Amino acid sequence: xxxxxxxxxxxxxxxxxxxxxxxxxxxxxxxxxxxxxxxxxxxxxxxxxxxxxxxxxxxxxxxxxxxxxxxxxxxxxxxxxxxxxxxxxxxxxxxxxxxxxxxxxxxxxxxxxxxxxxxxxxxxxxxxxxxxxxxxxxxxxxxxxxxxxxxxxxxxxxxxxxxxxxxxxxxxxxxxxxxxxxxxxxxxxxxxxxxxxxxxxxxxxxxxxxxxxxxxxxxxxxxxxxxxxxxxxxxxxxxxxxxxxxxxxxxxxxxxxxxxxxxxxxxxxxxxxxxxxxxxxxxxxxxxxxxxxxxxxxxxxxxxxxxxxxxxxxxxxxxxxxxxxxxxxxxxxxxxxxxxxxxxxxxxxxxxxxxxxxxxxxxxxxxxxxxxxxxxxxxxxxxxxxxxxxxxxxxxxxxxxxxxxxxxxxxxxxxxxxxxxxxxxxxxxxxxxxxxxxxxxxxxxxxxxxxxxxxxxxxxxxxxxxxxxxxxxxxxxxxxxxxxxxxxxxxxxxxxxxxxxxxxxxxxxxxxxxxxxxxxxxxxxxxxxxxxxxxxxxxxxxxxxxxxxxxxxxxxxxxxxxxxxxxxxxxxxxxxxxxxxxxxxxxxxxxxxxxxxxxxxxxxxxxxxxxxxxxxxxxxxxxxxxxxxxxxxxxxxxxxxxxxxxxxxxxxxxxxxxxxxxxxxxxxxxxxxxxxxxxxxxxxxxxxxxxxxxxxxxxxxxxxxxxxxxxxxxxxxxxxxxxxxxxxxxxxxxxxxxxxxxxxxxxxxxxxxxxxxxxxxxxxxxxxxxxxxxxxxxxxxxxxxxxxxxxxxxxxxxxxxxxxxxx
RNA sequence: GCCCGGGUGGCGAAAUUGGUAGACGCAAGGGACUUAAAAUCCCUCGGAAGUUAAAUUCCAUGCCGGUUCGAUUCCGGCCCCGGGCACCA
Numbered sequence: 001x002x003x004x005x006x007x008x009x010x011x012x013x014x015x016x017x018x019x020x021x022x023x024x025x026x027x028x029x030x031x032x033x034x035x036x037x038x039x040x041x042x043x044x045x046x047x048x049x050x051x052x053x054x055x056x057x058x059x060x061x062x063x064x065x066x067x068x069x070x071x072x073x074x075x076x077x078x079x080x081x082x083x084x085x086x087x088x089x090x091x092x093x094x095x096x097x098x099x100x101x102x103x104x105x106x107x108x109x110x111x112x113x114x115x116x117x118x119x120x121x122x123x124x125x126x127x128x129x130x131x132x133x134x135x136x137x138x139x140x141x142x143x144x145x146x147x148x149x150x151x152x153x154x155x156x157x158x159x160x161x162x163x164x165x166x167x168x169x170x171x172x173x174x175x176x177x178x179x180x181x182x183x184x185x186x187x188x189x190x191x192x193x194x195x196x197x198x199x200x201x202x203x204x205x206x207x208x209x210x211x212x213x214x215x216x217x218x219x220x221x222x223x224x225x226x227x228x229x230x231x232x233x234x235x236x237x238x239x240x241x242x243x244x245x246x247x248x249x250x251x252x253x254x255x256x257x258x259x260x261x262x263x264x265x266x267x268x269x270x271x272x273x274x275x276x277x278x279x280x281x282x283x284x285x286x287x288x289x290x291x292x293x294x295x296x297x298x299x300x301x302x303x304x305x306x307x308x309x310x311x312x313x314x315x316x317x318x319x320x321x322x323x324x325x326x327x328x329x330x331x332x333x334x335x336x337x338x339x340x341x342x343x344x345x346x347x348x349x350x351x352x353x354x355x356x357x358x359x360x361x362x363x364x365x366x367x368x369x370x371x372x373x374x375x376x377x378x379x380x381x382x383x384x385x386x387x388x389x390x391x392x393x394x395x396x397x398x399x400x401x402x403x404x405x406x407x408x409x410x411x412x413x414x415x416x417x418x419x420x421x422x423x424x425x426x427x428x429x430x431x432x433x434x435x436x437x438x439x440x441x442x443x444x445x446x447x448x449x450x451x452x453x454x455x456x457x458x459x460x461x462x463x464x465x466x467x468x469x470x471x472x473x474x475x476x477x478x479x480x481x482x483x484x485x486x487x488x489x490x491x492x493x494x495x496x497x498x499x500x501x502x503x504x505x506x507x508x509x510x511x512x513x514x515x516x517x518x519x520x521x522x523x524x525x526x527x528x529x530x531x532x533x534x535x536x537x538x539x540x541x542x543x544x545x546x547x548x549x550x551x552x553x554x555x556x557x558x559x560x561x562x563x564x565x566x567x568x569x570x571x572x573x574x575x576x577x578x579x580x581x582x583x584x585x586x587x588x589x590x591x592x593x594x595x596x597x598x599x600x601x602x603x604x605x606x607x608x609x610x611x612x613x614x615x616x617x618x619x620x621x622x623x624x625x626x627x628x629x630x631x632x633x634x635x636x637x638x639x640x641x642x643x644x645x646x647x648x649x650x651x652x653x654x655x656x657x658x659x660x661x662x663x664x665x666x667x668x669x670x671x672x673x674x675x676x677x678x679x680x681x682x683x684x685x686x687x688x689x690x691x692x693x694x695x696x697x698x699x700x701x702x703x704x705x706x707x708x709x710x711x712x713x714x715x716x717x718x719x720x721x722x723x724x725x726x727x728x729x730x731x732x733x734x735x736x737x738x739x740x741x742x743x744x745x746x747x748x749x750x751x752x753x754x755x756x757x758x759x760x761x762x763x764x765x766x767x768x769x770x771x772x773x774x775x776x777x778x779x780x781x782x783x784x785x786x787x788x789x790x791x792x793x794x795x796x797x798x799x800x801x802x803x804x805x806x807x
Numbered sequence: 808g809c810c811c812g813g814g815u816g817g818c819g820a821a822a823u824u825g826g827u828a829g830a831c832g833c834a835a836g837g838g839a840c841u842u843a844a845a846a847u848c849c850c851u852c853g854g855a856a857g858u859u860a861a862a863u864u865c866c867a868u869g870c871c872g873g874u875u876c877g878a879u880u881c882c883g884g885c886c887c888c889g890g891g892c893a894c895c896a
Binding site for chain 1: 808809810811812813818819820821823826827830831832833834846847863875876877878888889890891892893894895896
């Protein structure tokens with residue numbers, strides 16, 4: 001073998017070998033268990049950044065490890081090719097979005113290939129191709145037929161100058177990013193998918209997703225936000241009208257001192273007709289962008305509408321206020337306000353001098369100064385007529401029954417989750433397969449006419465979608481009446497494409513490959529993408545198209561790549577390009593550093609000197625192999641006989657297998673950074689073993705080392721595996737098993753503590769009994785000194801670990 | 808504002824179920840080799856007290872408190888940083 005480590009040559013040779021043997025092309029295989037390893041598909045922005053590199057490296061380590069465990073592993077990749085950035089780039093560079101997108105894909109594929117991932121490229125998917133999105137259109141039609149896709153009015157950010165809808169990202173400080181115009185909220189008719197129909201199942205199945213991080217499950221649970229409560233009607237005084245509110249705290253209903261309604265609520269609009277300040281307030285609310293985070297940070301403000309209502313239980317008169325913290329899209333667009341028992345209502349009441357009426361007292365403490373702070377816990381009812389003295393559960397049920405009997409409301413399960421708006425008023429997206437006919441109304445495109453193809457190669461000259469003016473697309477005939485009709489010009493949200501792409505990778509053999517065994521991607525997708533994908537999978541299941549209830553068995557959410565403490569991004573100018581690093585150090589160094597620098601789920605702090613360190617390790621590994629080539633290859637040729645080891649050799653083997661045991665456990669729990677630590681320790685250990693008399697141990701240790709590194713630095717391992725004449729292709733080397741007999745030892749070292757502080761160490765025989773251990777502990781010099789003349793109260797023994805003497 | 812994470816040496820981190828805090832690596836300092844540099848190899852490396860050197864002792868896992876023989880780990884409260892909040896993907 002070479003004496004000098006030349007990563008570029010090693011990389012090239014390994015890749016050539018994998019290409020020639022079609023090593024990563026996958027088929028059904030009945031003799032091996034399957035393993036579908038999936039990384040989130042990239043948006044083709046033009047450049048592979050370190051976040052991508054990290055994502056696919058983690059995925060690749062898992063894929064290659066699973067292969068070594070004997071699995072039939074499939075790892076695909078594709079392109080999430082529709083989306084806003086292509087339109088922006090196209091406008092800026094006077095290109096067609098399609099042109100920009102395809103060019104980027106070509107560039108990015110080259111870089112990804114340089115990193116040597118075990119990807120089956122024959123399965124590559126590009127979501128902007130008609131042969132991809134035709135199935136999406138088909139699915140939409142099925143959902144439409146079932147009532148799972150429907151149209152309704154909903155609010156968007158409207159740029160009054162450019163006359164376009166803006167994404168939240170395009171609204172900067174309340175103004176359109178191009179025009180600078182003050183953004184308005186505008187209601188337009190849009191397509192929705194009824195994810196709420198699956199809310200209960202999406203929630204229930206989270207309990208079964210034990211291969212997912214608990215934090216992601218919690219986030220999804222909270223996002224769905226199931227709550228049980230009451231819809232309650234308050235009659236508006238002097239009008240034949242009711243305001244319906246939803247509450248999870250019917251026990252506090254006697255404490256309602258006002259109602260708050262959303263600025264878009266019909267009653268608020270009514271009030272604005274005769275009240276100038278309300279009119280102005282509604283105008284002001286009209287200029288807040290639709291993002292919830294934005295709405296929530298606006299200072300609380302409200303106005304009395306001049307209307308009052310009757311509390312259906314207490315009969316008290318309550319004023320109706322319009323307030324900017326109530327959202328029309330949540331529940332009924334109106335809430336009952338109980339200042340005594342809700343923090344936000346309390347602050348609002350203080351701000352506008354509204355009545356605060358206590359109706360709940362603490363269970364264990366009768367004294368609560370409601371003038372100082374709201375009491376928001378559950379407790380016992382007071383000042384609540386016939387319901388006084390009941391606790392929360394009793395009051396909930398009694399009030400619910402009362403309300404139902406009096407026809408003033410009903411029990412209601414409410415979800416925070418809202419239906420998924422999939423309409424985008426954009427060009428660069430998959431067309432929604434609908435035709436609008438003046439006579440027949442909304443008509444779905446017949447399946448035989450799919451796909452509805454988006455015209456490509458269109459240059460954008462202004463921010464409007466060209467689909468309206470493109471006669472060849474826009475104008476059509478009605479499938480029902482044959483008359484003139486026009487096509488829907490809204491396109492799908494790109495999250496629709498990413499909700500099912502993992503099936504397209506295995507379109508013909510999905511019954512074999514699905515579900516995905518391991519999914520890897522950024523934590524930023526913890527809720528939306530992962531919830532939409534789960535939803536669509538369940539819809540497909542109900543159509544009989546896929547098996548199982550959940551698409552992703554195990555999930556790993558990787559952390560971000562940071563430099564100097566902040567996210568690597570072009571705008572910050574702190575990016576590091578994977579191409580340059582690969583050119584300088586080779587793929588394995590980049591992979592090794594990425595895996596070693598931090599555990600996959602945590603953010604990774606980029607460090608140039610850390611990369612140098614990774615490179616240095618590979619050089620040492622290579623140098624060790626070169627220096628021991630003869631020892632290892634000659635041992636390789638010998639027929640293996642059971643070895644008789646000296647005490648010293650037993651100790652070395654023990655050290656090697658302890659390291660392996662650690663690495664195996666870490667590999668299983670995907671704590672990949674410490675697998676690299678283990679490999680480094682192992683190399684350090686092998687350095688200390690004189691090779692002349694220990695060929696068998698060097699051989700064993702080094703083969704274990706190569707196996708540990710194989711998933712992480714496959715190129716250099718491929719080279720060394722071959723040069724040192726180990727058996728077969730390194731890709732299919734068997735993952736090493738711990739030799740339990742090597743771990744046995746005659747003596748144990750125990751820590752001796754006095755009152756929890758370490759005071760000494762003792763060595764005892766493996767079979768030492770409790771009495772012997774106690775005696776040995778006390779006999780230890782520094783332990784004895786620490787005890788001094790104190791009286792021993794008790795001794796705690798933790799087997800094989802420690803002794804704690806309590807004095 | 809709401810939901811979810813994170814905070815350990817100069818730095819990235821480790822400590823698998825409550826049991827030796829800092830493995831492994833980076834940086835730094837010292838030394839060897841070299842005409843020199845790079846590369847490589849060896850040694851030291853949380854802080855403070857102590858000493859010629861050591862032994863040894865104390866402090867230390869964001870802050871405050873609690874549970875425990877024992878807390879980076881569990882509980883309560885707070886501070887700071889990050890992710891998400893439905894049209895960035």
